[in-house]
Amino acid sequence: MHTSHAHTLEAARYAALAREDHAAGELRPLPNYALSAISACCRAQMAADVPDTTADLIAVLDSYKSPEELLREAEQKARSEQEYEEQQRAATDMDAPNRAKRYRDVGTATQVIPQLGWSRQMVQAVEYADDGRLWLDSNGTARLINRAGVPGRVVASSRIRLLRQAGYLRSENDSEAHLLVTPEARRALYLADLHPEGIHRDDRAAHAARLKVALTRRRGKQNARNEAARLPRMDVWAMRHADDLPATLTQQREVIEEQRRTEEEKATEKVCTDSIEEFAGRIADHLDDGWALNFEQNPYYLDVRYLYLVHTDGRKLRVKGENCGRDEQGAALPAEKLKVWAILPDTDRPIRSDE
Secondary structure (H helix, E strand, O other), X not given: OHHHHHHHHHHHXXXXXXXXXXXXXXXXXXXXXXXXXXXHHHHHHHHHOOOOOOHHHHHHXXXXXXXXXXXXXXXXXXXXXXXXXXXXXXXXXXXXXXXXHHHHHHHHHHHHHHHHOOEHHHHHHHHHHHOOOEEEXXXXXXXXXXXXXXXXXXXXHHHHHHHHHOOOEEEOOOXXXXXXXXXXXXXXXXXXXXXHHHOEOOHHHHHHHHHHHHHHOOOOHHHHHHHHOOOOOOOOOOOOOOOOOOOOHHHHHHHHHHHHHHHHHHHHOOOOOHHHHHHHHHHHHHOOOOEEEEEEEOOOOOOOEEEEEEEOOOOEEEOOOOOOOEOOOOOEOOHHHOOOEEEOOOOOOEEEOOO
C-alpha cells in the first residue's frame, strides 16, 4: 500500500502542475502532464493489485490529437520498434519469437537447475556421454575414451551411479558398451547452460545442497539423508518445450541453406524416363563432331531437366517438345506416346521420337 500511495501522490502532483499551467495559459505542457499523471495512476493500481482503468483515459487523450499528430506518433513508434529489433538481433543473433523462447527457458532453468543438485563434474560426465566418449567396461566401470579412441581414465563410479539411477544415463548392455544420454539429460544440459549459477562446484557441495533441501521438508534426518543420496528426476514440467528450443538467425540460415542443397541434390537425380534416354541416344547417332547431348536443370522447376544439343564452340539448341517423358500427373509415358522432336544442328531435318 505504501508503494501505491506514493504513485498516487505522484499522479496528484502532475495533475496540480497541469491545472497551474492551464490557469496561466500555458497549454503546450498539458498533454505531457496528463500522460505522466495517467502513467502514475496505472502504477498505483498495479501496486494496489486492482484492475487497470487508465486505458480509457489514454483513449481520451488520443481523441484530442490531430490525424497528422497520430500518424507522426505511429511512424515514430514503428521506427523505434525497428531500431530496437535491430539492436536485439545484433546482440542476441535471434529474432523476437526465438528471444521469447529463450526468455521462457531461462525462467525454467532458474527454477529447475537448483532443484537438481548437480555438480560441475556431473555436467561434465553427461557432456562426455553426449559426445560418445563415456565407456562402460566389462567390470561395470565407466571410463573416458581418449583421443586415440581407447577407454582411458576412470570416471567416479558414485557419480555415474547417481546419474544412471536418476535416468540421465543409460547403456545398451550392462557391460562393454557406450553410456548414452537420455532426453532428460539433454534437457538438463541445456538448462544448466542457461543457469550455470545453479550448478555446484563439486559432488560434496551438491550433496550438501540436496540434504539442505531435504531437511526443509521435515521428513526426519534419516529420510533426508536417503533423499539427498539420490538425484531427483527431471519432472514433466521441466520437460515442457524440450522440442521447441530457440534458434539463432545463423542456425535458421544454415537450415535454409541445407534445404536448398537438398532440393538441388534431388533435382540432379534422374527425372527423365527411359523413353527420353532412348530418344536422346538416337539423336546422338545423327550428331556431327563437336555436338553433344546434355540435360540441364530448369531454373524455375527443380523437378524438371531439359534436353539440349551443345557444341564445343558454345552453341546450344533446345530439344523442342521434350517433357521428360511424363504426363501431367507425373506418370511415365510409353515410347509410342512421346511428343519429342529435335532439329538437328546445321540441317533442316527434324528427328522425331517415333523414328
